[in-house]
Amino acid sequence: MSTDPGAAPLGPGGPGAAPLGPGGPGAAPLGPGAAPLGPGGLGGAGESELAFAAGLGLGPQMAGSFGSGRGPRLLSGGGRKATIISTISTLVVLGGLAAVFWFAPGSAAFRHAFFSPSNMWQAFIGDPKKGYYSVGEAIWLNIRMFLSAEVLILILSLVIALVRQSTGPVLFPLRVLAMIYVDFFRGVPLLLVVFAVGLGVPALRLPVISTQSSTIYGIAVLTLSYSAYVSEVYRAGLNSVHQSQLAAARSLGLSQATALRYVVLPQAFRNIIPPLLNDFISLQKDTALVGVLGAIEALQAAGIYASSVFNYSSFTVAAILFLVLTIPLARFTDRLIERDRRRRLAGALR
C-alpha cells in the first residue's frame, strides 16, 4: 500500500484525461484534485484551482449563447442590447403578474388574507396568551429535525447502498431485505409513515421507545424514508465509479475494503453531492410533515395562527422562512454542479 502520490498511478495528471475512467462527461473520471489512491491527496487543491481557472477562461467565448451547454447560467452576457431587452422583458413579465394580483376583483381581500403585514408580524413573533406561537421560533424545530435527520440519513443510506451493492452469497438475505426496505419506503407516502410511526409506536407501550417525543418520531420517520431515496443516490454514485478503478486498486494490493474506502467511495461521493443536496432541500421542507404528530414546527405554528385569527398571512411567513432555508442550499448545489461540470469539460472544450 505504498502508493506514491506524486506518481498518481491511477489519477490522470491533467483534467479530462481520465485514462482509467470510462471517459465522457457523464462518467466519473478520476477528476483533478481527487488523488483517490493517495490519502494525502497531494496536489489536489492546486489542480482544482487550475481547472477552475480554465473554466473561467471559457466564459467570454461562450457569452451570449444561452443554453449552449454553458450550464445553468441565469444571466448570459451579450452586451448592452441584450441587457436592455432582458430588462424590458423582465419588467413586462413581473408587471403582468403584479397587475393580475393587484387588479383582480378580490385583490384587496386576497392581499389582506395572505400578505397583511401586521398579521405576518404577529405570526412571526407569536403570542401564546392569544393562542398562537411564534412561527419564527418554530422554524428552529424544523432546522433541528433537518440537521439530525440528515446525519442519520447519510449513515443509514450508505449502509443500505453498500449492502445492495455487495456480491457475497452470504449476504443474500440482507440484499433482499435492503431491496424490500427501499421499495417499501420509496413507495409509501411519507405522511402515512409519519402517522404509522408517530401514533403506532406509542400505542405499543414499549418501555423507552414508546415514550419519545413527537420530534424524535419525526426524525426517525424522515430518516427511514429518506434513507431509501438517498441509498439509491449512493448506489448510483457507486455505480458511476468504473470497475477498472476497483480492479486497479486491487492489483496494487489494496484489500476490497481499503479499495472501497480510499478509491471508490471518495469518487462516488463527489459525484453524488449535487443529487444528495437536492434530496436534502426536499428534506428541509418535509420536516413540516412532522407537525401532524403534534410538534409545533413552523407550518403547524402558522396553521394555529391562521385558524385562531382567520388570516393566512402566517403561512406566507412560514413560506418565506422555508425559502430562506432552502434557497442558499439550492444555490450552493448549483455552484457545486457548475464546478463539477467545469472540471469534466475543461479539457474537452479547449
Add this chain to the structure above:
Amino acid sequence: MMRRVAICAAAALAAAGLAACGSSAAGGSGSPSSGGPSSGGSSAAAAKTSCTYSGIQGSLYQKGALTVATDKPVYSPWFEGNNPSNGKGYESAVAYAVAKQLGFKASQVHWAYEPFNDSYAPGPKKFDFDVNEISFTPQRAEAVSFSNSYYDVQQALVALKGSPITKSHSPADLKKYVYGDQIGTTSLQFITSQIQPGARPKVYQTLNVVKEVLTTHQIDAFVMDTPTAQYIAGDQVPGAVMVAQFPSTGEHYGLLFDKGDPLVSCVNNALATLKANGTLAALQKKYLQIYLSVPTIQP
C-alpha cells in the same frame, strides 16, 4: 355586487330591530355572549326587501335552497351518525330550525362539505352559512361574519381515569401537565391563554388524533367544549373521564357567513325567535343536556 349592497342595507334595517336579540344568554352561563359583530353595516337604511322567504332569495348561494356547510367527519352531540342531513344532533337541529324560520322546507336544506380551515378563506363562499362549532372572536370577525350565539360554550378538561390530573388540578397543578388539542380550536386557545402550561401543548389536525394520543399517554389531558368532552369521555374513548369544566369566558358559537353577508341579520332574527320561543333551550336539553352537575375548576 350592487344587488348585494341593496339587500345588505335591507338586512341592516332588520338588524336594527333585533339589536338586543342575542344579549340574553339562554344557556344560563351568564356569559356576555351576544353582541356578536353584526356584520353587513350597521347603518339602517331604507329597505325594500325583508327577511321573508322571497326576500332573501337574492342573497342565497343557490336560489330556492339553503346551503349549509359543515366539516367531515361530524361529531356527536352536534350531529348524529356522522350525518348532518338527518336533523339529529344539536347543530343539525338548529340548522333545520333556522331554515324553517326562514321559510325553507327540510328538503330545501342542502348540506355542503367545508373543512374548517377553508371556511374562512377569502373569496366567494360555497355555502350560505357554516355550522361547525365555530367560536366567535373579534379577530375572526374581521375575516368573516358571525351570527349571534346559538350556543354558549364552556370548556372542560378530559383525561384518562386514574391519571394524576384527575386528582390534582389546582391552577398551579394544571400548568404542570402536557396538553394536546385540535388545531384552530378555541379549546387550544384556552390552554395557551388561560392554563398557560409549562410545556407547549401538542397540536393535531383532527379530534380523532387527539383522542388517540390521549389513550397512548402522549398527552395528559385535552380541553374541549363541555358537550363534546362529555360525549368523548362517556362514549368514545374507553377509560377517559371528564375531570371538570372551566368557568365561562364568554365564548359562544356562531354560524359562519361570508364577510358582510346580508343573510346574517335574517338568521339572527330567526335565532332570536328560536331563543324566545324556547326552541334552542329545548334542543340543548334534548341533545346537550347541560351538565350542571359537572364541577367547575379555575384555570
